[in-house]
Amino acid sequence: MYHDPKPVESPSGLEVFRNGAIGRKWTRDTTVPHEAMEVEVHGRRAASTKPAVTPVLLHRLRHDKSILALVVSSTNIFAGTQGGEILVYSLDTYERVAVIEGHRGSVLGLCLSQDQDLLFSSAGDRIVNVWNTQNFSRLYSIYSTYDVGDIFCVSYSSTLQTVYLGAQNTSIQWYDLREKDTRPQPSPTSHPSFREDRFFDSPGPGGVRTPRPQPPEGGPRHATGGRILELDKQYIRQFAHYGYVYCMLLARGILSDDPTEEILISGGGDGVIRLWQLDAANGGAIHEIHKLEDGREEGEAVLTLAVEGTFLYSGRLDGEINVWDLETKQLVRNLKAETDDVLTLSVGGGFLFTAGVSGIVQKFNRQYETVTEFQAHDRLILASAFAIINDRPTFVTGGNDNTIAVWNVRDCISAPSSKRTSNEHLIESLKQFISFRTVSSDPRYKGDCRRGASYLRSVFKNFGAATEMLNTEDPYNPVILAKFRGNPAKSASRKKILFYGHYDVIPAENEQGKWIGDPFSLLGIDGYLYGRGVSDNKGPIMAAIYAVNDLKEEQALDSDVIFLIEGEEECGSRGFEDAVRNNKELIGNVDWILLANSYWLDDHVPCLTYGLRGVIHATIKVESQHPDLHSGVDGSAMLDESLKDLIMVLAKLMGPEGKIEIPGFYDPILPISNEEKRLYSEITETLLRGNPELGDPRQLAISLMRRWREASLTIHRFHTSGPENSTIIPRMAEASLSLRLVPNQTSAEVARILTDFLHSEFAKLASQNRLEVTIDHQAEPWLGDFHNEIFKTLEEAIMEVWGPTPGRRKSSVSTLKSISERHGYSDSKPSPATSSTLANGPAEGDGVGYDETSEPTTLARKPLYIREGGSIPSIRFLEKEFEAPAAHLPCGQASDSAHLDNERLRQLNLTNSREIFKKVFRDLPKK
Known part of the structure; x- marks a missing residue:
């Protein structure tokens, strides 16, 4: 994994890369097409003859900062960001499980323990943190007594319980966690956050020292707790490379027949790969046993490493990939990738995945032929990982376009057949x-x-x-x-x-x-x-x-x-x-x-719907016997205008506060029961717990009732004959309207009384025009019995599947004390709680809305019983x-x-x- 700790972006989109030995500019011309891929093998170009299998993009996860490091466990994706966070995503749902604010600098390296219980993160703040992968709490915070600069990479030997870190100051350092209880506690003032930087804190011209900026209050939110561990000087290998130590990994079973024996492999800005033996008797100390050099110009940095069996792959500048046989320590292949500088390598399923500056992933098979290539990101790909998830080969990439992409690379393995369908299917x-x-x-x-x-x-x-x-x-x-x-x-x-x-x-x-x-x-x-x-x-x-x-x-x-x-x-x-x-x-x-x-009321609490409104769609048309006329030439009080008649008739349909004036319209509607009032009380309390900005619970309940259990009338549009200008008296005018009905009203009866009422009111105009009422569509309202077996079975299933309720706020929410009868809800007109208002409440887990840290509850998540205004x-x-x-x-x-x-x-x-x-x-x- 590679990261430039201080990228410089020019107006032309160039990013400057400094590897400690040379300077190099990265640029990408997205207008250049990528042709069929070839592989260079010791100077020969070998074109792939196998048909490419295009990977399937399963999901794309967005963030607001670059993704610099990736590891994948059996359940989660862990991503380190430029902002110092570690993002955790579920592999089952791709939902963000947690955001660990763990570092003051960019997270440059991530590593999992062999049992996946521990997550190690290294960063530009000179710290290595160790996290519990179950509850994401910090267990240890490790730092060096030296000013190591950025810590580009971190590895962990589960056998020796030793953490290894590769640093910007060219050193490799290590800490044996078995000795954490015997080593003395470090002085708080020795922590890197208290040290002066020899460059940035040095006196300027005239001996004037720039005031040192104070760190943010409290530091990263989750970088608290656990043991603070300081690396002793004897556990440091100075000048492990003559350049930044960019990448490290542990390989097993290379030097002997013992499959558990580990060696540490490191690559740096000096273009050299070094193999280190681990000294179990000396706190995991490293001893160089071999140096891999390909004879190229010094300073061609090794940016990324990957190992498969006894073969080691190293990614370098200009698309260079070296393939090493670790048993013989020989360079066996030199590949040329079309990714420009190779910033990340992954192996799995018998394939090598390469990616870098171009945003393209190129995949090689074991014959070192290019199998396929695909555009994974719009910009640089800085990290990648391969894993088998539920028998599915999965490739994950992260880049400085602030996204993580999850790919199904299904040609990598033959997954075992299974009759049982999966969520992927x-x-x-x-x-x-x-x-x-x-x-x-x-x-x-x-x-x-x-x-x-x-x-x-x-x-x-x-x-x-x-x-x-x-x-x-x-x-x-x-x-x-x-x-x-x-x-x-x-x-x-x-x-x-x-x-x-x-x-x-x-x-x-x-x-x-x-x-x-x-x-x-x-x-x-x-x-x-x-x-x-x-x-x-x-x-x-x-x-x-x-x-x-x-x-x-x-x-x-x-x-x-x-x-x-x-x-x-x-x-x-x-x-x-x-x-x-x-x-x-x-x-x-x-x-x-x-x-x-249909849908929940918000984005947090499941619902069951027991009532829907019905609907009548109607067209009201008024026509005159005369053609379209000019208002200046023919307009007069004697002329019966179709649009004027239509407006006057429609105005009779509704009174103040939207009351429908059709005689007998409200007669069949059932009054609200005390049991239904309790349901509204539960609804308002739950909604306001997650989004208190919705306001007064009583007004919220009234708004919902008027959407769900009150009939309503809406005029949707007008249409007139003739050209569209302001002088025409149209021959014909029509309006489209709908009536939303509620239980106990029947669409046939309401259609009849609507038609009769409109004709009756039109007759009072004594107009020479003609009225036509057309019922275009009708649907009956529905009211279910939420006490019956099917609702109770649904409730039990919801509670079992969705699990505990979200956390509750410490401040209590006033419950709905009383609700008036149908036409006496309020003296003032409340602001309606629209579906958009309810949907735009705070997101769960973002620090607002549902407070996961206060008054936690293990009660099953009981669904809300709701009605709906739609049909x-x-x-x-x-x-x-x-x-x-x-x-x-x-x-x-x-x-x-x-x-x-x-x-x-x-x-x-x-x-x-x-x-x-x-x-x-x-x-x-x-x-």
Whole structure:
């Protein structure tokens, strides 16, 4: 691993590299195409004849500073940054698990102990810290009695329990942790943070000393605790190299047949590689046993090292890579990489990965042929690591474009076959599903909708489901019916669970470039999956399918699970009801209905939805017998103008504070019960605990009630005939409006009284114009019984999967004391709590919002029971048609941006939803 401790950026984008022996400028011309790669072997150019396998970008993790060091454990990625932090990311979800603020200078080196319990970090602050990889606490802080400068690299011998560090002052130093209790405690004033620098703190002209800047108050947040350890002078090898010591690693079984014997290998700015024997009897002291030189010009620095078996690879300037046989100490190959200066090397699966200034990764096989190359970063690649994660070969890169990239280099090994599907397979299937532009509202994508439906049907078939395509009236998209049959031994008593979803999506043309990537190419960034339909509704569908297959593989599926996936939900479920009625015998009986097509209230607490509003979309049109006229020539009080009539009629629909004036409109609506009031109290307390900026709990509850359990009317747009100028009296004017209905209202009755009321009010105008009211679409409201078996099963599964609740703030939040009846919430109009307001609260774990350090709780995370203001046309229809209760599991977070640019779904939400579905499909039949 290489890092320039003090990069200098010029306006032209040059970065200056100083290696202690020579000066060299790095530059990259991104306009130069990279042709087919070749390898130089002792002066000969050997072109690769094997087809390249392009690696798959699994995820990209963003930060605000350069990534300088990387190591990968079995569970986490650890990344050292230019800002002194160590970032920790989960390999399962790619979420950031922790940010360890551990150093005052750039983190230049990282190393894991053999058992992965210890993490060692070296930095530009002259410190080596040792961290517990389970709780990320600091165990030791090690420093030298000398001014070593930047510590570029760190290694650890688990056998000798000795830490080795390579420094800017050309030394290699070590500390035997077995002696930590016998060595004297160091003086606090000897710590590097108290020392004067011979250069920066020296007197200037006239003997004037520049005032020394004071370090930030308290230092790095997590650089506290643990033992402070000082390196004794006898544990220092001065001038280990005649240049900076850039890189080190430990190799085993090289000098003898003992596979546990270790040697230390170091590379420096002098262009030399040295092999050191470790003296176990002398505190791990090093003794040089061999020096590897390739005969090239002195000062051609060795920037990075990698070892595989008895072969050592060293990366140098100008793309030079040397291959050494450590048994014979001979240089066996000299490769020429197209990466410019080679800043990082990794080996794994029989391949050598090289990367550097160009941002390109080049991969060599064991015949030293270039297998493939790919652009991994926009700028310098400064660190890399290879690991086998869940039988998947994984390559991780980090660069000064402030990102970490995780690659599936699947050609590296033949992973063992496994019938059990993995979350990686789930995401691969979802990626393919997202690639189909299943936009139901645009006839251009009719073919894509059909291909998307065929692909989804193939997924069902591959997992053993019996499938049918239920035709709808042309040109509507078909409905997919898939049946997974449960345990044959329980055929007589098997319950039947219906899962409803939709494969169509809304448009995402991205003509203005607002998406961070192609909307129809799944992209993983910072623990989230981005793509149109990933949250609404393709991700939840795929999670449910994989959950059923998990149970099948475990022979634990005791119920029949029926999937009904339509392709017209975003257009009002056109043709769905007829398709279900026409094939009801084929679908069969249903005991419960489950859907997953909505979101949490915020980004922290899971929810269960038990109510949805219904909707009526209507068009109100007023037409006159005269053509479009000129207001100056023909305008008069005697003329009945269509737009004026339309506005006057629409004005009769609503009174103050949005009250709908249609007679009898509110009569069927149920009053709020005391039990429902308690639910709102729980909701407001939870939301305000995470985001107190939402304000008064009572006003927040009122705002939610008006969105969820009150009917509303919205006028969406106006349209008039004639040219668009300010002098025209239009012949025709029309408006589009919607009414959101609540339980106990029926869409047919509300459509009738709306039409009657508009005609009645229009008649009072005595206008010669003609009024036409068209009901374009209607959907019934839905109210579920959150006391029944399916809701309780969902609640138990959520609590088990999501685990403990987030920490609580020390300050208590006032609960909702009382809520007035439907029309008496407040004397003043509250500011509405929109979905955007709730989604934009503080992020969990960032030091605000949920306080993980105060009042920790081990209670399971109980979901919030919520209602929603939106509508899903099919849910109430399915309940009535099959006489079965429905429940709604929101999978996404409030910030998922469904129907907006950059729609996303947190990967953890996807995989946890899979586990929740699995538990529900398994446990619900037992109720």
